[in-house]
Structure formats: structure tokens, C-alpha cells
Amino acid sequence: MTILTPLPDNTQPTDHPPTSNWRKYFSFSHDHKVIGIQYLVTSFLFYLIGGALAAAVRTELATPASDVVSPELYNSLFTLHGTVMIFLWIVPATAGFINYLVPLMIGARDMAFPRLNALAFWIIPPAGVLLMASFFVTGGAAGAGWTSYPPLSTMSPKAGELIWILSVLLLGSSSILGAVNFVVTIWKMRHPKMGWNDMPLVCWASLATGVLILLSTPVLAGALILLSFDLIVGTAFFNPTGGGDPIVYQHMFWFYSHPAVYIMILPVFGMISEIIPVHARKPIFGYRAIAYSSLAICFLGLIVWAHHMFTSGTPPWLRMFFMFATMVIAVPTGIKVFSWVATLWGGKLNLNSALFFAMGFVSMFVIGGISGVMLAAVPFDIHVHDTYFVVAHFHYVLFGGSVFGIYAGVYHWFPKMTGRMMNETLGKIHFALTFIGFNLTFLPMHKLGLDGMNRRIAEYDPKYATINMICTIGTYLLAVSTFPFLINAVWSWIKGEKALANPWKGLTLEWSTSSPPPEENFEEEPVILCHPYAYGKRPQVAPPSNLDAGATSLST
Amino acid sequence: MTGSTLDPSQAELIVTAEETGHHAHPDLRITGVLVFLVAEAMIFLGLFTAYLTFRAVAPVWPPEGTPERELLLPGINTAILIASSFVIHNADTAIKKNDVKGMRLWFGLTAAMGAVFLAGQLVEYFNLEFGLTTNLYASTFYVLTGFHGLHVTFGLLLILAVLWRSLKPDHYNSKHHFGIEAAEIYWHFVDVVWIVLFFLLYIL
Numbered sequence: 001m002t003i004l005t006p007l008p009d010n011t012q013p014t015d016h017p018p019t020s021n022w023r024k025y026f027s028f029s030h031d032h033k034v035i036g037i038q039y040l041v042t043s044f045l046f047y048l049i050g051g052a053l054a055a056a057v058r059t060e061l062a063t064p065a066s067d068v069v070s071p072e073l074y075n076s077l078f079t080l081h082g083t084v085m086i087f088l089w090i091v092p093a094t095a096g097f098i099n100y101l102v103p104l105m106i107g108a109r110d111m112a113f114p115r116l117n118a119l120a121f122w123i124i125p126p127a128g129v130l131l132m133a134s135f136f137v138t139g140g141a142a143g144a145g146w147t148s149y150p151p152l153s154t155m156s157p158k159a160g161e162l163i164w165i166l167s168v169l170l171l172g173s174s175s176i177l178g179a180v181n182f183v184v185t186i187w188k189m190r191h192p193k194m195g196w197n198d199m200p201l202v203c204w205a206s207l208a209t210g211v212l213i214l215l216s217t218p219v220l221a222g223a224l225i226l227l228s229f230d231l232i233v234g235t236a237f238f239n240p241t242g243g244g245d246p247i248v249y250q251h252m253f254w255f256y257s258h259p260a261v262y263i264m265i266l267p268v269f270g271m272i273s274e275i276i277p278v279h280a281r282k283p284i285f286g287y288r289a290i291a292y293s294s295l296a297i298c299f300l301g302l303i304v305w306a307h308h309m310f311t312s313g314t315p316p317w318l319r320m321f322f323m324f325a326t327m328v329i330a331v332p333t334g335i336k337v338f339s340w341v342a343t344l345w346g347g348k349l350n351l352n353s354a355l356f357f358a359m360g361f362v363s364m365f366v367i368g369g370i371s372g373v374m375l376a377a378v379p380f381d382i383h384v385h386d387t388y389f390v391v392a393h394f395h396y397v398l399f400g401g402s403v404f405g406i407y408a409g410v411y412h413w414f415p416k417m418t419g420r421m422m423n424e425t426l427g428k429i430h431f432a433l434t435f436i437g438f439n440l441t442f443l444p445m446h447k448l449g450l451d452g453m454n455r456r457i458a459e460y461d462p463k464y465a466t467i468n469m470i471c472t473i474g475t476y477l478l479a480v481s482t483f484p485f486l487i488n489a490v491w492s493w494i495k496g497e498k499a500l501a502n503p504w505k506g507l508t509l510e511w512s513t514s515s516p517p518p519e520e521n522f523e524e525e526p527v528i529l530c531h532p533y534a535y536g537k538r539p540q541v542a543p544p545s546n547l548d549a550g551a552t553s554l555s556t
Numbered sequence: 557m558t559g560s561t562l563d564p565s566q567a568e569l570i571v572t573a574e575e576t577g578h579h580a581h582p583d584l585r586i587t588g589v590l591v592f593l594v595a596e597a598m599i600f601l602g603l604f605t606a607y608l609t610f611r612a613v614a615p616v617w618p619p620e621g622t623p624e625r626e627l628l629l630p631g632i633n634t635a636i637l638i639a640s641s642f643v644i645h646n647a648d649t650a651i652k653k654n655d656v657k658g659m660r661l662w663f664g665l666t667a668a669m670g671a672v673f674l675a676g677q678l679v680e681y682f683n684l685e686f687g688l689t690t691n692l693y694a695s696t697f698y699v700l701t702g703f704h705g706l707h708v709t710f711g712l713l714l715i716l717a718v719l720w721r722s723l724k725p726d727h728y729n730s731k732h733h734f735g736i737e738a739a740e741i742y743w744h745f746v747d748v749v750w751i752v753l754f755f756l757l758y759i760l
Contacts, residue, residue: 176595188584188587214591222606235692235699
């Protein structure tokens, strides 16, 4: 059994010039660190675009009348808001963290296939630009919702819908190429002394994410290929008049898009599992439980897709299976939540922005998780199907979950990535505004949904007016909340205080190299001396025997 | 050695004793190809499942009025594709003995067989009495076989690329032959997919 310990040196600021050459971030670099940052910055730009689309949607919804944008444009706005936030923000942002962190954490010089890695990234910007350009084609951008269900999607203006399909296919292939890299890298390139159970939890989560992408994304590609045939040449795969079946599309779509929520949240689970023990100065509670629950979520995530289709005419016996399978996911997820809380419990908390966002993540994600269990119950789901309750639920999971986690990750690893510290005051203002804006926007939506307000509508009954106005104000606050972050990130990157190699005294390997890390990550092969979460514990084994000569200097 | 007093802040001392330099990684490219093929398999699995669902839901299959399908030509085609998998395997054996000429021979033969398969598929397409939009069976038939044909074409291009590269002196030898192995694995994959496809579309 190896309980080994990484090296937390860190008394001196790094000698390496912090990210001196900004031009390298615009080049076709093979360095996983550059690619990771390219992913993060690109996805953040799309986050701002997706946020602007959301603000437009909420502006329309501020008052009951449909008076701000045309109904067609409204449909395009919420369709592209969903598409951008999922395929161009959360998925690439988490992929950015995986790219940046995994090779460093396993002590490798780079990903297994550096050029493939760069290719996977460079598919994203053109696909994103293509998607946004569809606003300017005949008939406007796709307006059939991000699910693009036929027959609605096959009957809407073709150009926008086809661009949507092409763009999602491109983004899907990017994600598959990335996943091949994650899986091979984690599987084969770990430090020789790092066994499966010594891996940092980000690696476990990334592995589960990679497997999910490999198994589910291709099925979405299949569905979109069939859908594009229906659109272009008039086949009838999803058209009942020609013998087809639109429900088949829904099955194929959700076979990807349900696991997609785990593709978006699993890497964040991993990041939170790193951030909490570091800032609470305690060993993670239940390392193996957290590690293996990622795999359990990966498996369960693949067999529950039809819970999105309880009202699609699914036979009752099948609904029963999907209901219970869905509820079971609460078990591994609950294990993680309890582990995080138990890690915080009695810890010596370093209350900085990263930990604030991490704790914000845990609390908000729990609310989203609970409403998720509610929605898993067939009778309740039928009642609130396609209402704002669902909107509230998945925003608590995806914004209160993934986005809070991504922010926590940025605050935590910014010193490593740029060699500079972020400003804590601005960070706390950012957190406060985000937390208040987020809850103001989405908490009232539960009530809206229970009262029966449908999603995807521009015009609504005046009785919902007050709550909608509150939600819209919350959205504006949320929009404002990104400014302290933007200012902080840009200013700190250029002028921030120089970071130590290990400002948080973390034990995972990325902290054992300089900030930012040199080319090929480590000057020398990193040494692992204890488990990555062994804070405050005595090392359980002696250092490797070949170190005896050097180690004698320690025997004091 | 009093390891029990080791505390992380002192751990930097140990680094000096560790030998410098990184450990080497074995060639991971074959693993990469295999992992990628998992994704490829899933896309076919998705399409096959869709086909089976259409079929299970339909009252009659193939739908009434679908012209009879010729079995002879696709049968021969299938035999050629299966045989080509054995042929391409010889290339692997040859290159492991440093026999580049033999490898070229077997790869060339595989490429020819692949081309014959594609030509046969085109002949079949032109002789079929239904089009892409005739009915649901016809649509699934063309999309599935066409998508597979696209993969055969890609495999053929891989084989031709390997042949082109093998013209350089000592580009491939018994130790370095990733391109050959990758093309071969991919070809076997395409072959296996075709066997399932043939069973689903023609026999079942």
C-alpha cells in the first residue's frame, strides 16, 4: 500500500516569468496548459454571450405582454441561450480545467496526444461563431429549443436549424476527441508511484467524464444525422406520416443529454473535492467513497435518460424503472455532499473567495439535487412538466452547481495558471453579488412553476407578473456580478501580486512545481510522498528506500 | 531513518535525493485508437438501436411495397470484406518480420478488396428499385449502409496513406509500425460493423 506524499515547497515566489508572452494563447500550441487556458477564456467569452441572451429573454419576460422582441426571435433567444451555455460554456470550461490540471496532477509532462488536444480546442471557436452567425440567416437562428425536438424542429426555418445541427455536431466531435485524450492520459500516464487510489479526485471525476462522453455523445451525433436527413432530403425517420417515430429522436437525444448533465457536473465535483480539503486544512472525508461514487454516477447517468420523457407517452412500467433508477442517483451524489460537509466540519477554514464559491456550490447544488429527486417522481413530474419548476431545478444544478464550481476553480487555480494572486475583496464582492443575484433569479421560479407557468413562452398570464419581475431584476444583478470578476481576472493577470508556487499549501502535484509551471510541467520528476489529502496526518510509510541517503538529513 | 517525523514542509529536502529526469511513457497511440473506436461503436449502436425500434414499432417490415432486395451481390461483397480482414492481418505479421515488401503486398491487396466492396455497394445502389425517401426501410437502409461506406472509404484512405508513407526508406520496421497497426485495427472494426449491419438489414 502506498501512501505517498507530494511536495509542497513553497516559500519563494517563482523565478519563471509569469505568462510573459500573451501571443502564445492565440497560437496552435500543443502545451496542455496553454490549451486549458484557451478553453477557459473562450468558454468565458461565450458565457458572456449566453448571459446576454438570458438577459434578453428575461427582459421580454419582465412584463406579461410580448412586447420587446418578436415571438420568433424570442424562441431563437432561449434556444441559443441553452445551446451556448451547455455546449460553449460549461462543457468547454470544465474541459479546460481537466486539460490544465490532469497532466499536472498525475505528474505527466503533457496529455497523451498533445496535437489532438489542440485540434479538439480549435474546433470550438469556429463552431461557436457559426452558431451565433445563424441569427443573421433567413428565418433566423434555430427556435425549437435546445432539445430541437421534431416535428417542431423539422417544421421551423431550415437554415438556422441546420446551422444549429452542424455546430452541435462539431462541438460534439471536439468533446469526443478531448475525451479520448482524458481517458488515455489518466489511464496510462500516471506517475509510476501513483496507484488508482492515490489519484487526486479531479482525475477520478475526469475519467468518469471522459467515459460518459465516449459512450453518450456519439448517440447524439446519430440522432442529429438522422434529423438532418429529415430536414434536407425529406426522409421520415421522425415523421409519423412516413412511418417514423419522433419519440425515437427523444430517446437518442436524451441518451446523450441526460449524461451531459453529469459531463457538466462531474469535473466540478472533482474540483470541489480538491478545493474544500485544501482550504479547510483537513483530509478529505471518505476519499474512496468520493472516487467510486463518480463511477457510480457515470453508470447510473447512462440508464436514466427517459425520465425526461415521462409525459411523452412512455409506458407506465418503463416509467417505474426510470423513476427508481433516477432516485438512486441521489445516493452517490449524497455521499459526495456528506463527504464535503464532513470535510468542512471542524476544519480550520481559510475563508477566501475559492472556499466561498465552493460552499456556495455545495449549498445551491443540494437545493437543485432535492428538486431533482422531486422531479424524478413520476406523478410530481407530470404535474410540473415543462413549467418554471423544471427551469429552476436545472439552473440550481447547472448555475448553482457547475458555474459556482467553475468560479471556485478559477479562484483556486488562478495563481497556478498565471503566477499572480487574485484580489480577495473583489472576489468576495463577486461572490456576494452572484449568490444574491442567482437566488433572486431562480428561487422564485419554483413558485412560478408550481403555480403552473409554462416555460418557453413569451407572453403569460398577468397573475405571474410580480414574481417574473423579481426574477428579471435578479438576472440584471447576476449580469452586474460578472463585472467584479472580469475586472479582477484581467487586472490580477497583469498586475496582481506575485504568487508563490503553493499559495494554499496544497498537497497535490500541481502545487509542487512553479507558478506558472515551466514547459513540460516539472523541472524534475516529481516525488510523491503521501496521499494527496493527508493534511495534518503523519506519513504512513517511510519515503522510498532509494532516498535513504538524502533522507538522513531529516533524522533530527 | 525516522520517517514518522517527516512533515510536508521539509519534504523539499528529499527532492535532492531523487534522480532527475522524467519516466518514459510507452507508446499510447494504439490505446488512443481503441478508446476512439469505443465512440465509433456507440454511434453505430445508436443508429442500430434506432433501426430496431423503427422496425419493432412498424406493423409490417419492410413496409409494404418495398421491392425485393438482391442478396447475391451484397453476399459476395460481405465475403470480400470478411476475407480482407484476414488479408490485412498478414501485413502485421509481415512488418513484425521487417518485411516491408510483404506488408505493401498485403495492404495493396486489402485496398483493392476495399475498393471492390465500395464499387459493389455503388452497383447495388444503382440497381435498387427504391430511393432514399421511398419509405422508412429505404431511408434507414441508405443511411446505415452509406454511413458504413463512408467509414470504408476512410479506412481505404488510411491504407493508401500507409502505403504512401512506406515508400520512404525505413519508415516502418518491426518496432515502429503504428500507422500499419492503426489502419488494421480500424479495418477490422469496419468489418465487424458490416457483419452486424448485414445481419440486421439483409438477413433478419
